[in-house]
Amino acid sequence: MAEHNWIKIILTPFSRVYGLITLLRNFLYNVHIFSSQKPPQFTISIGNITVGGTGKTPMVEYLTKNLSSKYQIAILSRGYGRKTKGLLFADDTSTASDIGDEPLQYFSKYGKNIVVAVCENRVNGAFAIHNKFPECNLLLLDDAFQHRAIQRDVNILLNDFNRPFYKDLPFPAGRLRETRSGAERADVIVVTKSPADLYDTEKEKIRRSIQKYSRREVPVFFASIRYAEPVSYNQSPVLLKNVIIAAGIANPLPFTIYLRSKYNVVEEIIFPDHHNYTPTDLQHLIKYIKNDTFVVTTEKDMVKLKPLAAESGVLDHFTYLPMEMNFGADAEPFDHWITNHTL
Incomplete structure (x- = not known):
């Protein structure tokens, strides 16, 4: 802990410089020296100030599921981690190397009803x-x-x-992509990965902390992550007892904590975020498999590992854990807010 604090102290001056650069960039956009263009479609942006996983993918899926009956939806992503460049539209031949793991997940789940595209610009x-x-x-x-x-x-x-932006610093001493004041641009704020039983007093305390940086009229909602029952890679239900955890996501801790609470975890193998799995990775995972032991991954990892597992004939021993955004008591007010502010 002491070593971590010293590193943070050393890096803080660099964070101030980085923060000033982001402030200048935002100022130049605010005064229209840097130009921005309005797209033809009604546009909803989902993002964060913090580097790493804050639940963007479940949020995009929540909006897709809840709005696709009313609107013709297109999802546009940068396609982080892909090996291609430029504009690509997802189709049945797309792989994670082509378009990135998250766009591939969107297309795999909703591709028949929506458009999924990737483009850096x-x-x-x-x-x-x-x-x-x-x-x-x-x-x-x-x-x-x-x-x-x-x-x-x-x-x-x-x-x-678990990692609120209002307690963090800009990169490199912290995990912020820009200063906390960037929250002023938000029209609505969602506190993700919240405990499902969070007390109202704690929610109000968090709201007050957020509103030091956001516009005061901006609503703050709370959501947790809800895991469904595990599903094998061949899409059949499966009963698990002994599991090997494999994850290549930004923050695997909630995923691993949940699995530890439900099953006997034999091994935990954590890869970098957006990891592109190789046959060597698969062989490393296979060596732990027994008749009563299964590899459990996230859905994002599944779209990349499934072709390798199918080629090796081990689909039945690979499972993934579907997850979704759960707004709980905030579901109705959040849905109402989105409906009132869309088109």
Whole structure:
């Protein structure tokens, strides 16, 4: 702990410089020296100030599931971790190397009803979607809070309950992509990964901490992560007892804690976020498999590992844990807010 504090002290001056750079960048956008363009579609951005996992993927999926009956949805992502460049539309031949793991997950779940595209330049991507799919009238920008070159109609900011931005510092001493004041741009804030039984007094305390940096009229909602029953890679239900955890996500701790509470964890193998799995990785996992032991991954890992597991004939011993955003008591007010502020 003492060593960590010393490192933080040493890095703090660099964080101040980085924070000033982000403040200058935001100022130049605010006074229109840096230009931004409005896309043809009604646009909702989902993003964060903190580096790492705050629940953007479950949030995008929550909005997709709840709004797809009313709107023709397109999801636009940078496609982090892909080995390609430029604009690509997801289709049945797409792999994680082509478009990234999260876009592939979106397409695997909702591809028949929505458009999924990746492009580093969000403005170009939005107009390309409009040109090819003019019927799409709602654009979801995945991880775009800092992408100010593209305008948005609704700006959703996610704040991890366990790593709140209001207690953090900009990179490199902390995990913030910009200063805390960036929260002023949010139209709505969701505190993700909250305990399902969080007391109202604690919620109010968190709201007050957030409102030191956001606009006071901006609502703050709370959501937790809800895990479903495990599903094998061949899509059949499975009963688990002994498990090997394999995860390549930004913050695997909630995932591993949940599995430890439910099953006998034989081994935990953690990979970097957006890890591109190789046959060597698969062989490393297979060596732990027994008749009563299964590998359990996240859904994001599944879309990358499944082709390798199928090729090796071990699909039956690989399972994933579906997860979704659970707003609990805040579900109705949040859905009402989104409905009232969409189109």
